[in-house]
Amino acid sequence: MYTPILATLGFILSKDKKRVLLIHRNKRVGDQHLGKYNGLGGKMEAGEDALSCLKREVYEEAGIECAEVELRGTVNWPGFGVKGEHWFGFIFLVTKYRGEPRTSNEEGDLHWMYISELPDLPMWEGDRFFLPLVFDGDPNPFHGHMPYKNGSPTGWQYSRG
Numbered sequence: 436m437y438t439p440i441l442a443t444l445g446f447i448l449s450k451d452k453k454r455v456l457l458i459h460r461n462k463r464v465g466d467q468h469l470g471k472y473n474g475l476g477g478k479m480e481a482g483e484d485a486l487s488c489l490k491r492e493v494y495e496e497a498g499i500e501c502a503e504v505e506l507r508g509t510v511n512w513p514g515f516g517v518k519g520e521h522w523f524g525f526i527f528l529v530t531k532y533r534g535e536p537r538t539s540n541e542e543g544d545l546h547w548m549y550i551s552e553l554p555d556l557p558m559w560e561g562d563r564f565f566l567p568l569v570f571d572g573d574p575n576p577f578h579g580h581m582p583y584k585n586g587s588p589t590g591w592q593y594s595r596g
Contacts, residue, residue, distance in 0.1 A: 437513075437521065438521070439511070439512075439513070439520075439521035439522055439523040440478060440516065440520055440521065440522045440523070441478070441479040441485075441488075441522075441523055441524075441525075442476060442477060442478050442479060442488075442522055442523070442524045442525070443476040443477065443479065443485055443488045443489040443492060443524065443525045443526075443527060444473070444474045444475075444476040444525070444526050444527070445474050445475050445476050445489050445492070445493055445501070445504075445526075445527040445528070445529050446474040446475075446507075446526075446527070446528050446529065446569055446570075447474075447475065447493065447497070447499070447501075447529040447532055447536070448528065448529065448530055449547055452530075453549055453550060454547040454548060454549050454550065455474075455547070455548055455550055455553070455570075456475070456497065456536055456545055456546070456547055457472045457473060457474060457475075457545070457546055457547075457548050457556075458472070458473055458474075458475060458496065458540070458542060458543045458544070458545055458546075459471075459472050459543045459544045459545075459546055460472075460473060460542055460543040461543045461544060462539075462541060462542055462543050462544075463541070463542055463543075470557055471557050471558050471559060472546075472556040472557060472558050473558060473559070473562070474526075475492060475493050475496045475497055476488075476489060476492045476493070476496075476524075476527075477492045477495075477496075485506075485525040486504065486527075488525075489501065489504065489525070489527050489529075490504075493529065493532075495540075496537075496540050496542070496545075497536040497537055497540070497545060498534060498535075498536060498537045499532045499533060499534040499535070499536050500532060500533040500534055501529045501531075501532055502529075502531040502532050502533050503529070503530045503531035504527050504528070504529050504530070505527065505530060506525065506526070506527055506576050507526045507527060507528045507568065507569045507576055507577070508526045508565065508568060508569070508576045508577035508578060508579060508593070509523065509524065509525055509526065509576070509577075509578050509579065510523070510524045510526060510565055510578075510579040510580075510581055511523050511579065511580045511581070512524065512561070512581050512582070513580075513582045513583065514582055514583040514584055515583040526565065526569060528569055528570070550570055553566055560587055560588055561581050561583070561587075561588040561591070564579070564581065564588070564591045565577065565579055565581075565591075565593070568593070573595065575595040575596055576595070577593045577594070577595050578593060578594055578595070579591065579592065579593035580592050580593070
């Protein structure tokens, strides 16, 4: 039986649509993501749908409320977890929000980064495959499959339509 951990990952656009709010995971020793930049999000709780999870996580991590959100895609990451756990993520683009984002939280510092800078940031190797699809403006969500082994992706495929 395939029972992945369900999670959300959100990328919050700046008002000028040129930058994205990322977390630099630099505060928790032993964090699987330590040193990496990533969008905001986390594990889905029982009783939540994907959008509710995203909104809760963004509020907890950045202190802002998601006002307009687009589902950009999904990614199936078999073997991604520290102990080889499978993950399935709903990838969102937050195009409008209310409030002023925090500058940090218990996991790391929050930074507005230009979208053009993303390829140069330390992040999960696999993020480089799907991130262009998050920002490409295609109205159709993507649905990807990216198996991991020993912390690295072993393949990538996706469909749209």
